[in-house]
Every structure is written in structure tokens, then in C-alpha cells.
Amino acid sequence: MDDTQQDESLPFDEFPRPTFEAWQVAAVESLGGKPLDKLTTPTYEGIPLQPLYRREDTASIAAAHTVPGQAPYLRGAHAAGYVERPWAIAQELAYGRPAAFNQALRFDLEHGQTAVNLLLDGPTRAGKDPDAAQPGEVGRGGVSLASVEDVAVALKGVDLAAVPLFVRAGTVALPLLALLVAHLRRAGRPVSDLHGCLEDDPLGVLAHEGALPLSLARAYDEMAQLTLWAAHHAPRLATVAVHTYPYHNAGANAVQELAFALATGVAYVRALTRREVDVNVAAAHLRFDFAVGGNFFMEIAKLRAARLLWAQAVAAFGGNDDAQRMRLHARTARRNKTAVDPYANMLRVTTEALAAAVGGVESLHVSPFDEPIRPPDDFSRRIARNVQVILQEEAHLTEVIDPAGGAYAVEALTDQLAREAWALFQEVEHKGGMAEALKDGLAQSRIAAVADQRAANLAKRRDVVVGANQFANPNELDPLVDETDYEALHRERAAQISTYRTHDDDAGPLSAHVTALERLADMMVAPPETMVETAIAAALSGASLGEITRTLRLNDSARPTIVPVSLKRASEPFEALRNKAAGYTAAHGAHPRLFLANLGPPRQHKARADFAQGFFEVGGFEVLTNNGFPTPEAAAAAALKSGAPAVVICSTDETYPDVVPPLAEAIRAQAPETVIILAGRPAEQVEALKATGVDEFIYFGADCLALNEWLIERISA
Structure with a gap:
């Protein structure tokens, strides 16, 4: 192309520019005289989707005219987006035995996965050793970890300096950190290599389980001690997470999910700053984990609105621009996945993963198609992992900064969602915060109202779940089943931890083990730095996760109980x-x-x-x-x-x-x-x-x- 051609302008002015009013007239004619409202789509958020969005719909939205990497981060947390920092492929591996987890992890890290995403089983999240758990609990839904040796087996051959580590720790982030650091010190590895998040989330556990194994005050004390230690020793390791999974999977709409996430994050920052953690340190050590469902544009808008709202909240605390930057992880939702015709789940997660990527997540888990039924096998793991690889390598999403930027529909939806969520967040704050909203049932009742609407629409097939309430496969093969023998797994793990506690060798003499536990109990009122180091010393001496957790929580006050949110898959x-x-x-x-x-x-x-x-x-x-x-x-x-x-x-x-x-x-x-x-x-x-x-x-x-x-x-x- 020569210079003349480059400078030549295209004479678009010869075409008349249609007005919005002219479009409305034509649309009504195409509807046979029916009102234009017939073209709008109702949503569970109460935000009707319009048939057409225009520049005028976004002209007054200030954040839509910012650039990526600029507060309030509507358009992304980093200026170069995925071009510089592709999102981490952070697949969960729900295997009960540490060795099985490690085998799957090392294979997947060699075949596209770029982060360690460690799910814990229920007893581990509650701070119980396997021999203190009920039969059937151990190894279900995640790995059973009780000792430094378990951590060493689970992470054998994994370079934690090269890949981030995410652990859904529930309420045992501090005891788990003790095991993890003890493992690194035994191996001669620098603790500063750690990056990722330990995901301490007591309010998320309370919403999901209906109870906490410790008081909220003690939970916040541990959160502060953990965060201060990490800020000094492992500054790239986040320590706190806000999980929206319980709310999303209970049926919450996007407004509720955003509002409750924001209220939880604010509760954590408030608790940390009251415990002498600087607001910028507190915000920098907090990560948000969102579930992403099947309403494509609404989910994109939700993730963008989350960044906007969090920046606004942290700014209100006096946090600087960097502290206002949201750390954002997502996983595909469980609510809309089916155990019947499960291969259709592959299609569901593909659109959800695309929405998450376009929405600007920093890490992502895509559910294997058999997630509602069993731990994944090699095939289901590969398909789920490759969804992300294809989005990055074949769809070239890592070559675009803010793919949704400037889209009138997305920008308008984002603004509406943010406004509605902020209003609900303020209502929660007026009730006393997220903990009070859970205690008095505000969150549960609001979610239940939407969940009831969803259930009624599913029952009447106004909403469709393919393979479940519509288009059933009458010739479906024998259903997939979970063949794990959880009773045997419980016996195996209980025997292992019992042997670990009583075995006397150079790595952890029994006398040193007992001494470490006594020292830990004596240090209950010690400064935060000493407290965490004492827990690490106990782990190095052979203390188990359950022993460390129990000792940390001696003389704890009353532990909260609530009515949990009701979790149920749509199908x-x-x-x-x-x-x-x-x-x-x-x-x-x-x-x-x-x-x-x-x-x-x-x-x-x-x-x-x-x-x-x-x-x-x-x-x-x-x-x-x-x-x-x-x-x-x-x-x-x-x-x-x-x-x-x-x-x-x-x-x-x-x-x-x-x-x-x-x-x-x-x-x-x-x-x-x-x-x-x-x-x-x-x-x-x-x-x-x-x-x-x-x-x-x-x-x-x-x-x-x-x-x-x-x-x-x-x-x-």
C-alpha cells in the first residue's frame, strides 16, 4: 500500500446515519406492532437486558473511559493485561492421598497447568487429623494433609519458586503455613519463594458449613498473625481469600454475589487494620475467588464490577492505588453442572471459562465434566485443562488487552451491576457487616428468594438444563460412579498419622514433639511474629496439623453457628x-x-x-x-x-x-x-x-x- 492509499479517507458520510428513533420504529414494525419491551430479556438480577446498547449508554460511565492498569481497575488490574501476564491455569485436583495428588499435579504441570491449586478434604480444613475424623470424610473432595511428611509427598518435585500455590485452607491457614514452611526449611528452600494464596476465609466457611471450629475473634487474630508474618517473610504470598462459591452455588444472583463478596472483604480489612495491619498490607494480601456461571455477558460484567467495587472500598479505607488492585481468581460454577449426561458439562465450562478470561481473571479453574460425580480421571482432567490452553494458545486471548473494553452492553451491565451491588452492600453494612448478615439470616433469605425463582423456572422448564429437564438422553450409558473406597482411605490415613506421632527418629523425636506443643501453648499471648514461628517450630519437631490447631485454639470463646446457605445443583x-x-x-x-x-x-x-x-x-x-x-x-x-x-x-x-x-x-x-x-x-x-x-x-x-x-x-x- 503506497502513501496515497494510506492517507485516503473512506467517505462514510455518503451513507445516512440512522437514528435510534428510526431503529425503534423498524423494530416495532418487525414485531407486528407489539411493544418494544418484548425484545428485552429479564434476569434474576432485576436488570433487564436491552435489545440494543449504544454509545449514549456508556457516555456518563467514568470508569469505562479509563485504561487497563489504572484505578479503579475496571478494565483490568495490569496495563498490559494478558499480553504480559497470562492468567494462571490453576486446576483443582480432588485426590485424597498426598501421593495421588502429587502424581496428578506433576503430570498436569508438564501438560499445560501453570499453578498448584490444592483442595483440602473436610477434616483438614477443620483442623482435624484423620484419626479424629468420621469414616467417609477423609479424602473426600480434597487431599488429606496432617503432617510435614504429607506436605512433602504432596509437593514432591514441584518448584514453588516457579509456580504459584493456592490452598483453600478454610480456617487452618496458619497451621497449614506451619507445615508448609517446615517442609521448605527441611528441604533447604527459601520461604520467600512462596507466592500464591493460603486462602484463609472464616466467613466463607461459616456460610458454607453453618459453623466455625473457632470464634470469629480468634479467627481474625490468626488471620492478622499470618498476614504480618507473610508480609515480612513471603511478601508475594497472599493469606486471605473471599470465596463467593457458597453464595453462587446456593442460587445467588450476580448482585448478591458481588455485595456479599465486597462485605466479606471489607470485614476482613477492618478486622486486620484493628489488629495493627496496615490497610495497604491487608488489601495486598487478600484475594477474591468468584464462581462463574452460564449467563455469559452478566458473568463478564460481574468480574469487571468486582474490581471497580473493591477499588472503591479500599479507597474508602485510605488504601493507595496498588492496594485497590483486586487479586482475582475464578472457577466454573457447580450449580449448573449435571450428573446425568455429564459430557454436556464440557460445553458449559467452555463458555464459562471464556467469560472468566474476558472478564479479566488472574487465575482460573475449569471443572472436569465428572466433577459432580467423582474425582477426575486422566481424560476429564485433560479436557478441562485443555479448555484453558485452547483459549490461550488457539483463541489468542493472551494477545488482547481487555477484550470486553468499550462494548456498550458489557460496560452498561457492569455499571448497573456495580450500582445495585453497592446498594445491597450498604444494606449489609447497616446491619453490622457480613457476619451479622449471616447470623440474622439476611444473606440466606435474599439468596433463597432467588433460588426459589430458579427452582420454579427449572421445574416448569422456563430455564433449561440440557440433559436434565430438557433433551434427556433415554439411551444414556450406565452412570459414572465414584469408586473411591473412603472407608479404606480413612483407615489408611488414620494409621499413618498415628505412626507419625509416636515414631521416634532424627527428624522428629517424640520428646521434642511434646516440648514443641507445650511451648506453643505457652506462647498463646506472644507477639504475632513469635506465635507463627513457634507453630513452625512445633511442625518441625513433629507436631501434626490437628495438634497445632487444637493448641492454637485453647481457651477459645464461643464458636458461631448459623443456618448455612443451601447448596444444591440445579439438576x-x-x-x-x-x-x-x-x-x-x-x-x-x-x-x-x-x-x-x-x-x-x-x-x-x-x-x-x-x-x-x-x-x-x-x-x-x-x-x-x-x-x-x-x-x-x-x-x-x-x-x-x-x-x-x-x-x-x-x-x-x-x-x-x-x-x-x-x-x-x-x-x-x-x-x-x-x-x-x-x-x-x-x-x-x-x-x-x-x-x-x-x-x-x-x-x-x-x-x-x-x-x-x-x-x-x-x-x-
Whole structure:
């Protein structure tokens, strides 16, 4: 291209610029005169999605006109975005044994993973050694760690200077740090190599579990001690995390998720600054972990709004620009994943991962498709990991700074979300903060209201979960199962920690072990730096995680209990239907069957027959269909011959008055217990049709869940 061509301007002014008003007129015409509101989409956030967004929608949004890396960080925490710092591929590995975790981790780090994301099992998160846990708890959902040796096995061959370490520590971040630092010192590795986050999150644990194993005051004391120690010894290691997973997976909308995350972060900064941690240090050691769901643009806007809101909150504390920078991790949500037709989860996580990347996360976990069912296998781990690799290496998202920047829809949604979330956050603050909002049930009740709306829409199939409440696969292979023997795992780990405590060798003599625990108890009122170092010394001497945790919390005050948020995957009620159908099959030697009495040619019955088939296949029914019958008598004879305990009549409203009475009468005469259902619900005919023998009606908007539950109970009686 020569210089003349480069300077030549394109004469776009020859085209008339349409006005918004002209577009509105054309849109109304295309709707046949219906109001333009028909093109808006309602959301659970109460923020309707508009059919068109324009420059005017973002002109007054100041943050939208900033640049990446500039406070309030709407457009990203770093100026060069992923071009300079690609997000970390931080896949969780839910294996119970330290050796199994290590084997999977080392393989995955060689095949695309770029961070260690360590999930702990329930007993470890609660500060219990395996022999103090209940059978079935150990190793479920995460690795069991109880000693320095366990940490050494789990992290064998992993260079913690090269990869960040994220540990969802619950309320045992300080005891876990003691084991981790003891491991590094034994190995002769500098503690300053540590970077990532230990994810101390007592309010998140309280929301999820309904109880804490220590008082909030003691939890905040440990948080402050941990943070001050890390600021001095491992300045790149964050120590506190705000997890939104409990709220998201309980059904919260994006406004609630943002508000409760912000309120939790503010509670932590407030608690730390009251314990002599500088606000800039406190904010720099805090990370936010968001769940990302399937509402693509809303999720992008949520992550952008989170950065904006956090910058605003930290600024109110007097934090500097760097302290206002949010450290942001995300994982794909559990709420919308299915145990039935689980391979569809691969598709769900792909859009969620893309939303997270476009939203500007710094690290990300993409769920393996079998996450609702079992620990991942090699195949499911590889597929999940490669979703991220493809987004980085093939979709080239790491070559773009702020992919969503300037998109009118995203910027407008971000602004609306931020305003609504800030208002709810202020309401929480007026209640006394996030802890009080959990204690008095404010958070739970707000989430439950949205969760109830979601459940009702799922039951009536206004919201679709493919494979669960719509488009069920009647030929699905045998379901995946978790084959882990948790009882054996509990016995194995309990024996290991018992041996560890009593074994006397150069690494940890029993006398030194006891002395270290006594010293730890004596140092309960020591300065924070000494407190953490004493815990590390106890770990080096052979103290277990459970022993360190118990000693730290001697003489603790009352421990809070609340009603936890209710966690349930969206598809669980429909999966329960399938289980009932499987129980019927086991008891009767055949699937629950349902016959379609299709009347007339295909054009007369097919639409409703297809609807009926899909309606009942989600309940696990074997649907017997056909090309239609010329007369009600022929349909009745075929229905009786099939032996199906339920029949669905499919035809048109116009034909029902003539065909339903003789068909129902013929069936009732020979099989009076047969359930008769009508596809459709002609309002003016309902009572008359019931009088002829129709038991129920199915139609768009009918409660699919309730009707399937009623039918399987009816034919099982």
C-alpha cells in the first residue's frame, strides 16, 4: 500500500446515519406492532437486558473511559493485561492421598497447568487429623494433609519458586503455613519463594458449613498473625481469600454475589487494620475467588464490577492505588453442572471459562465434566485443562488487552451491576457487616428468594438444563460412579498419622514433639511474629496439623453457628427423578413405560407427541411412540396391548371432544388403573375432559418436575 492509499479517507458520510428513533420504529414494525419491551430479556438480577446498547449508554460511565492498569481497575488490574501476564491455569485436583495428588499435579504441570491449586478434604480444613475424623470424610473432595511428611509427598518435585500455590485452607491457614514452611526449611528452600494464596476465609466457611471450629475473634487474630508474618517473610504470598462459591452455588444472583463478596472483604480489612495491619498490607494480601456461571455477558460484567467495587472500598479505607488492585481468581460454577449426561458439562465450562478470561481473571479453574460425580480421571482432567490452553494458545486471548473494553452492553451491565451491588452492600453494612448478615439470616433469605425463582423456572422448564429437564438422553450409558473406597482411605490415613506421632527418629523425636506443643501453648499471648514461628517450630519437631490447631485454639470463646446457605445443583431434583425410575426398573424388571396415543396423521399429533416424549423422558420413562391411529378405538387397543401403566393422548384441541371420551372409556373398561394424561390444556374443555377420565394435563408452563414425580409415585403404588 503506497502513501496515497494510506492517507485516503473512506467517505462514510455518503451513507445516512440512522437514528435510534428510526431503529425503534423498524423494530416495532418487525414485531407486528407489539411493544418494544418484548425484545428485552429479564434476569434474576432485576436488570433487564436491552435489545440494543449504544454509545449514549456508556457516555456518563467514568470508569469505562479509563485504561487497563489504572484505578479503579475496571478494565483490568495490569496495563498490559494478558499480553504480559497470562492468567494462571490453576486446576483443582480432588485426590485424597498426598501421593495421588502429587502424581496428578506433576503430570498436569508438564501438560499445560501453570499453578498448584490444592483442595483440602473436610477434616483438614477443620483442623482435624484423620484419626479424629468420621469414616467417609477423609479424602473426600480434597487431599488429606496432617503432617510435614504429607506436605512433602504432596509437593514432591514441584518448584514453588516457579509456580504459584493456592490452598483453600478454610480456617487452618496458619497451621497449614506451619507445615508448609517446615517442609521448605527441611528441604533447604527459601520461604520467600512462596507466592500464591493460603486462602484463609472464616466467613466463607461459616456460610458454607453453618459453623466455625473457632470464634470469629480468634479467627481474625490468626488471620492478622499470618498476614504480618507473610508480609515480612513471603511478601508475594497472599493469606486471605473471599470465596463467593457458597453464595453462587446456593442460587445467588450476580448482585448478591458481588455485595456479599465486597462485605466479606471489607470485614476482613477492618478486622486486620484493628489488629495493627496496615490497610495497604491487608488489601495486598487478600484475594477474591468468584464462581462463574452460564449467563455469559452478566458473568463478564460481574468480574469487571468486582474490581471497580473493591477499588472503591479500599479507597474508602485510605488504601493507595496498588492496594485497590483486586487479586482475582475464578472457577466454573457447580450449580449448573449435571450428573446425568455429564459430557454436556464440557460445553458449559467452555463458555464459562471464556467469560472468566474476558472478564479479566488472574487465575482460573475449569471443572472436569465428572466433577459432580467423582474425582477426575486422566481424560476429564485433560479436557478441562485443555479448555484453558485452547483459549490461550488457539483463541489468542493472551494477545488482547481487555477484550470486553468499550462494548456498550458489557460496560452498561457492569455499571448497573456495580450500582445495585453497592446498594445491597450498604444494606449489609447497616446491619453490622457480613457476619451479622449471616447470623440474622439476611444473606440466606435474599439468596433463597432467588433460588426459589430458579427452582420454579427449572421445574416448569422456563430455564433449561440440557440433559436434565430438557433433551434427556433415554439411551444414556450406565452412570459414572465414584469408586473411591473412603472407608479404606480413612483407615489408611488414620494409621499413618498415628505412626507419625509416636515414631521416634532424627527428624522428629517424640520428646521434642511434646516440648514443641507445650511451648506453643505457652506462647498463646506472644507477639504475632513469635506465635507463627513457634507453630513452625512445633511442625518441625513433629507436631501434626490437628495438634497445632487444637493448641492454637485453647481457651477459645464461643464458636458461631448459623443456618448455612443451601447448596444444591440445579439438576438434582431431576436426577432424583431418574433415580426413582431406576428403582422402579429394579423392582419391576422393566423401565417405567408410557404409551403415546397419537390420533390422526402426523400433522395433527406430532408436535404434541414430541412435546410429551421430551416431557416424560426427563423423568426416566420409556416413551412408546408411533405414527398415529385413525380412530380412538385403534389407539385404545394399541395402548392396552403395550401394557404401559400410563397413556398420553396427543392430538388437537378441536378433535379432543370427539376422540377423548371413547378412547378413555375403552381403556378404563379393561385397565381401570391406567393413568390417562392429555397433551395440551384447552381451558374451556378441562372439566369436561376430566369427567371423561383424564387424570392430568401437560402443556407449556406445566410443572414438569411435579408431574413426573406424581406419575412415578402413582404407577409405583
